[in-house]
Amino acid sequence: MSATPELGPVAYHRGEFVDARAAHLPLTTQGLHYGTGVFEGIRAHPLDSGDLAVFRLGDHLDRLLAGARLLRVDTGVTRELATEIVVELLRRNGFTADVYLRPLAYKLGLQPGTRPGVGLTGVSGALSIVVSRLGDYQPPAGLRCLISSWRRPARSAIPVRAKITGGYVNNALALDEARCAGFDDAILLDERGLVAEATTANVFVVRDGLLVTPPATGDRLPGITRDTVLTLAADLGIDRVEAELDSTDLLQAEEVFLTGTGCGVSPVIEVAGRPVGAGEPGPVGTALRETYDQTIRGRRPDTRGWLTTVALAEALR
Ligand SMILES: Cc1ncc(COP(=O)(O)O)c(C=O)c1O
Structure with a gap:
């Protein structure tokens, strides 16, 4: 388990490629004070050819740029330019292992004549992207989760x-609570007491043989991995439904697993001190995890155009 990300040497920062360790921001950066930023987590993986493939880059960039528009952050890039920047950044960093990209679009500083405050207009915006080498960082035996x-x-x-x-x-706060209590992650309920999501992942259960995940329309991020897993489940002929879940569903499920760009498809073996099923990864989650891993690594035909290939320099391959 390579738990610590290794920061790549080159970052994209406010319009240029720079030394990632030397890049800096003013202490007055508004996004830092008010949380007025949007970010993405994107992964790229080595293909058998030695090149890298970014997974669902367009979908991640669409979500990033839509969020930036919501917060009136002027990133200065189009989707096309952002794609070129990501590809160039991966080439310049030259990682040949699993990579995690972290674009961040944020409010920067008050423009002349703007009154101070938490407003979104009259504040400049910026985009920065860092790249890290990051493999699978979850406990291999599966996760133990708290209900937050x-x-x-x-x-x-x-x-x-x-x-x-x-x-x-x-x-x-939810992850801190979980870790302080000796758990790996937390599952949060929404204000109605229904399952929302984990701290950085969506939740799936297998109940009476049926794969269930809460609908994308609730108080949760509609994850790109969630969508991928639902699509792959259909490919594999797994019966599935989008339906609300409560705590009892988690405690009585045959299987529970989390999905996210960072964690991939991660089995949950214990919820709130009770074993899930037999207390080990179950067959449905395992089949989906394997199919997901093959998909992101280009070991299944890319019929949906999910992979963006980045040709690395010959010397690196
Ligand atoms: C709160 C939250 N929910 C769900 C997810 C999973 O989303 P995705 O599969 O798009 O990475 C993430 C991670 O990005 C997240 O931060």
Whole structure:
């Protein structure tokens, strides 16, 4: 388990490629003070050819840029330019192992004549992207999850379709609570007491042989991995449904697993001190995990155009 990300040497920062360790921001950066930023987590993996493939780059960039528009952050890039920047950044960093990309679009500084405050107009925006080498960082035997005492804020309080930096204080408190209690992650309920999501992942259960995940329309991020897993489940002929879940569903499930760009498809072997099923990864989650891993590594035909190939320099391959 390579738990610590290794920061790549080159970052994209406010319009240029720079030394990632030397890049800096003013202490007055508004996104830092008010949480007015949006970010993405994107992964790229080595193909058997030695090149890298970014997984669902267009979908991640669409979510990032839609979130930036919501917060009136001027990133200075189009989707096309952002794609070129990501590809060039991966080439310049030259990682040949699993890679994690972290684009961050944020509010920067008050423009002349703007009154101070938490407003979104009259504030400049910026885009930075760092790249790290990051493999599978989850416990190989599976996750032990707490049901958090923190509730997921409603979409009427903070938009849920974007990864808004300020909103992650909720996720941070939930993960902190879980780790302090000796768990690996937390599953949060929404204000109705229904399952929302884990701290950085969506939740799936297998109940009476049926794969179930809460609908994308609730108070949760509609994850790209969630969508991928539902699509792959259909390919594999696995019966599936989008339906609300409560704590009892988690405690009585035959299988529970989490999905996210960072964690991939991660089995949960224990919820709130009770074993899930036999207390080990189950067959449905394992089949989906293997199919997902093959998909992101280009070992299945890319019929949906999910992979963006980055040709690395000959010397690196
Ligand atoms: C709160 C939250 N939910 C779900 C997810 C999973 O989303 P995705 O599969 O798009 O990475 C993430 C991670 O990005 C997240 O931060």
